[in-house]
Amino acid sequence: MERKPKPMRLIGQVKSFTPMLILFLALFLGSLAGFNLCEINRDFADLLAFKREVPWSLVTALFVHLNREQHLYPNLQGLAAFTLVFFTSTTLLSIIAGNPSKAAWRLSWGYVFTALIPHILILTIQAELSPVGTRFFGLSLATFGLYGYSLIITLWAGGSLVAIAVKIWRISASLRKDLYYAFTLVLLSLIILLYPFIELGSFLAFLGFGKPQANVIGHLAAFLAGMVIGFPVLTLTCKKPFILQKI
Numbered sequence: 001m002e003r004k005p006k007p008m009r010l011i012g013q014v015k016s017f018t019p020m021l022i023l024f025l026a027l028f029l030g031s032l033a034g035f036n037l038c039e040i041n042r043d044f045a046d047l048l049a050f051k052r053e054v055p056w057s058l059v060t061a062l063f064v065h066l067n068r069e070q071h072l073y074p075n076l077q078g079l080a081a082f083t084l085v086f087f088t089s090t091t092l093l094s095i096i097a098g099n100p101s102k103a104a105w106r107l108s109w110g111y112v113f114t115a116l117i118p119h120i121l122i123l124t125i126q127a128e129l130s131p132v133g134t135r136f137f138g139l140s141l142a143t144f145g146l147y148g149y150s151l152i153i154t155l156w157a158g159g160s161l162v163a164i165a166v167k168i169w170r171i172s173a174s175l176r177k178d179l180y181y182a183f184t185l186v187l188l189s190l191i192i193l194l195y196p197f198i199e200l201g202s203f204l205a206f207l208g209f210g211k212p213q214a215n216v217i218g219h220l221a222a223f224l225a226g227m228v229i230g231f232p233v234l235t236l237t238c239k240k241p242f243i244l245q246k247i
Contacts, residue, residue, distance in 0.1 A: 016094075016104035017087065020111040024083050027062060027115070028076060031139055034063030035072050049135040052127035058120055064137035070211070075139040078196075082143065085150040085189045086111055089157045092182055096160050097238045110149065110233035117229065118145040118222040126218060140208075140215065141222040148226025151193055156234050158186045 038045040050061035065072035090107045094100040119141040127136065161182050164175075196206045207223075208214025 016101045017090075017108050019105075020083070020086070020108040023112050023115060024079070027079060027139060027142065030063040031065060031072060031076060034060075035065045035068065038064060038066065045137065046135065049137040050123055050127065051133070051135060052124070052130075053132075058123060061123070061137045062119065062139050062142060065139070066137070071138060075143050078143040078147065079139065081192055081195075082146045082150045083111075085154060085192050086146065088185055088189050089150065089154040092157045092185060093153065093160065093234075093238050096157070096164070103237050106237045107153065107233060110230060111146065113233075114145045114149040114226045114229045115142040118142070118225040121225075122218045122221050126215075136215075138215075141218055144207075144219045144222035145226040145229075147193070148223040148228075149230045150189075150226075152227045152230040153234065154186060154189045154193065156230075156238065158183075158190075160238065161186060 034044075034048065038048075045064050045066060048057065048060040048064045050057045065075065086107075090104055091100075093107065094103040097103040122141055123136050127134065161179060165179050165183075197203055200206050204210075204216075207216045207219045209216050
């Protein structure tokens with residue numbers, strides 16, 4: 001009796017990122033489609049923007065951007081950059097945790113929650129505090145939530161690597177090269193995360209301070225929410241590094 005070949009581990013690892021991939025593609029492609037739709041007819045922007053009397057518009061508001069250079073592109077660039085950082089750091093943490101597929105699956109669902117929960121809660125609260133008829137639109141709250149989530153995952157990965165290095169540096173010379181590569185990935189991820197500050201000159205500028213209609217308070221709240229959501233997800237997913245459990 002012939003045995004069917006087992007699926008490649010790489011395929012299984014990619015499947016673990018399915019929640020993240022689906023949401024990323026939906027937000028990225030949906031934002032492009034929504035912008036082009038609003039370019040054709042500006043009435044669609046008012047129809048799809050979030051209004052507190054239309055609860056379902058919390059979803060459609062994610063895809064509404066009125067300006068290409070100052071609104072759409074920065075959000076998509078941030079979404080892509082922070083997703084790349086998330087993918088890199090999550091891959092490292094999944095290996096460190098000793099169960100790559102399970103860890104990546106949990107962290108990917110954390111990505112989904114971090115993008116959507118701050119967006120929903122913050123806009124709902126702000127809509128209640130704003131005059132009737134106020135419109136909200138854009139992907140920025142989801143993007144800032146993912147920024148906070150990616151940052152705490154990257155810092156957690158770096159901290160785990162430091163713990164491993166301190167423990168095994170004199171014990172296992174064979175792992176030192178792997179640690180160099182891992183630290184390089186963490187460093188590159190941190191550079192990507194810090195680049196907006198360097199480019200814009202300050203954290204306040206990154207939040208949109210000084211830009212008309214920028215939701216500065218919402219951006220800050222989403223960023224902090226991303227870090228807060230990330231902490232319990234990481235605590236449940238990555239306890240003691242797998243390598244240290246074997247020493």
